[in-house]
Amino acid sequence: KKEQLQLLATVDAxxxxxxxxxxxxxxxxxxxxxxxxxNGAQGVGLFRTEFLYMDRHNFPTEEEQFEVYKLVxxxxxxxxxxxxxxxxxxxxxxxxxxxxxxxxxFLGYRAIRISLDRTEPFQTQLTAILRASAYGSVKxxxxxxxxxxxxxxxxxxLRRAMADLDRRGIAYDPNIKVGxxxxxxxxxxxxxxxxxxxxxxxxxxxxxxxxxxxxDRMNExxxxxxxxxxxxxxxxxxxxxxxxxxxxxxxxxxxELAGDERAIPLWLELGVKxxxxxxxSLLRVKHRILxxxxxxxxxxxAACFKLRTSSAVExxxxxxxxxxx
Ligand code: PEP
Ligand code: MG
Numbered sequence: 001k002k003e004q005l006q007l008l009a010t011v012d013a014x015x016x017x018x019x020x021x022x023x024x025x026x027x028x029x030x031x032x033x034x035x036x037x038x039n040g041a042q043g044v045g046l047f048r049t050e051f052l053y054m055d056r057h058n059f060p061t062e063e064e065q066f067e068v069y070k071l072v073x074x075x076x077x078x079x080x081x082x083x084x085x086x087x088x089x090x091x092x093x094x095x096x097x098x099x100x101x102x103x104x105x106f107l108g109y110r111a112i113r114i115s116l117d118r119t120e121p122f123q124t125q126l127t128a129i130l131r132a133s134a135y136g137s138v139k140x141x142x143x144x145x146x147x148x149x150x151x152x153x154x155x156x157x158l159r160r161a162m163a164d165l166d167r168r169g170i171a172y173d174p175n176i177k178v179g180x181x182x183x184x185x186x187x188x189x190x191x192x193x194x195x196x197x198x199x200x201x202x203x204x205x206x207x208x209x210x211x212x213x214x215x216d217r218m219n220e221x222x223x224x225x226x227x228x229x230x231x232x233x234x235x236x237x238x239x240x241x242x243x244x245x246x247x248x249x250x251x252x253x254x255x256e257l258a259g260d261e262r263a264i265p266l267w268l269e270l271g272v273k274x275x276x277x278x279x280x281s282l283l284r285v286k287h288r289i290l291x292x293x294x295x296x297x298x299x300x301x302a303a304c305f306k307l308r309t310s311s312a313v314e315x316x317x318x319x320x321x322x323x324x325x
Contacts, residue, residue: 005283009040013286015294019268023286024079024276026254030068033075035279040286043079045276046141046202046254047072049125050092057096059121065128073136080137082179082202082276083129085122085154087111087143091218106207106216111144116153126161133173141202145180145187151197183207183255188236195247202276203240205255209233227310228257229317234266234305241270252276261288262317268294269301291324 013021024045025036036044052060052068073081088094089110102108115122132138142154155178165172180187180194183204187194191201205228210217212232215225227233237253244251252274257263259277261284267275277285300320304313 005287006039008283008286008290009038011040011286011290013042013289015268015289015292015297017294019294020273021267021286021289022274023282024082024252024274025279025282026276027072027279030071032279033072036282037075039279039282041079041279041282043076043137044072044081045252045274047081047083049084049086050088053086053088053094054092059096059124062124062128062131065125066131069129069132069138070135073132073138076136078137080139082139082141083132084141084143084181085112085115085125085129089114106210112142112150112154113144115142116150116157119157122154123157123161123164126158127164130158130161130165130172130176131170133176134171138173139177139179139200141179141181143181143204144184144207145182145194146184147186148190148193148197151180151194155197181207181254182240183211185212185236188240191240191243192246195243195249198249200249201240201244201251203237203251203253203255205233205253205257208236208255209257212236227314228255228260228263229304229313230310231308231313234313237266237270238305241272245271250274259285261285262314262321264288264292265297265301265317265320266304268292269298269305288321288325293324297324 013023022042024043025041026046027044028048029051052065069083089099090106093099099109129140145151177199179200179202180198181204182188182191182201206217209226209228213230215222241251251272253272254276258275259281304316307313
């Protein structure tokens with residue numbers, strides 16, 4: 001089975017009736033690049049940069065970061081690499097950067113909020129990413145955006161990083177695409193406004209589910225309430241994708257739901273073609289796409305959007321996945 005799946009690495013991810021998907025990899029380390037390429041990833045849809053900042057005593061320098069981003073960009077060839085700026089806080093801590101003790105870390109000092117508060121390390125990271133953009137198809141992505149102002153403020157720091165590189169005479173892609181994660185309910189609600197500020201959206205279902213359902217993604221005791229197929233989530237997905245389509249910007253999904261083959265009908269019905277998932281999920285999802293009839297799957301998904309409970313949606317999508325395997 002595993003050997004058979006491996007044969008799919010170089011095969012296009014296309015449904016029986018000709019709908020193509022682009023399957024990219026989420027990466028938590030440089031080591032994973034090898035698995036991603038082996039499993040036929042079409043680029044990196046989410047490069048989590050946290051690991052560069054962890055297990056050390058100080059912020060990584062511009063040079064250190066640049067070397068890593070450049071390596072990944074070069075390895076990806078023509079395919080794009082979406083580098084997400086630091087998403088620390090919440091469950092992730094840094095030894096050398098004492099984050100305050102908080103009652104609700106996931107609602108607290110986290111991700112873009114830290115970057116906009118501590119703009120110096122943020123600018124250093126953006127500078128390193130910009131430099132790597134001269135060596136491949138690199139894109140920037142901001143995590144945990146909840147307002148238009150945050151995007152504007154982050155872009156102001158980005159412009160400073162560009163001006164600095166101009167002064168130093170160092171090359172970068174001046175037209176680099178800058179996207180945002182949609183993972184906070186407010187971002188979904190104002191996705192039409194955010195679509196005017198961003199070059200692309202990537203939906204982070206891991207945090208989105210946590211915030212929409214008010215269910216801590218780390219809390220075992222309420223893990224049974226963590227329902228990616230909750231009707232509220234389906235509606236949020238639809239709102240976001242429609243806003244992106246109306247604005248004419250690309251929208252991808254990079255949360256765990258992208259790696260769940262039962263969700264394929266939802267992407268087909270919504271018109272999402274770009275999925276990014278852990279490298280280990282790529283071949284399994286591709287296998288299911290190859291065995292899916294898009295027209296039929298859309299019908300199933302359309303019915304799911306009318307269902308009233310998480311379990312009804314989950315059962316229906318599971319049954320469909322079973323039938324098309
Ligand atoms: C997400 O929230 O869905 C996501 C992809 O980001 P992370 O899991 O790193 O928070
Ligand atoms: Mg997230």
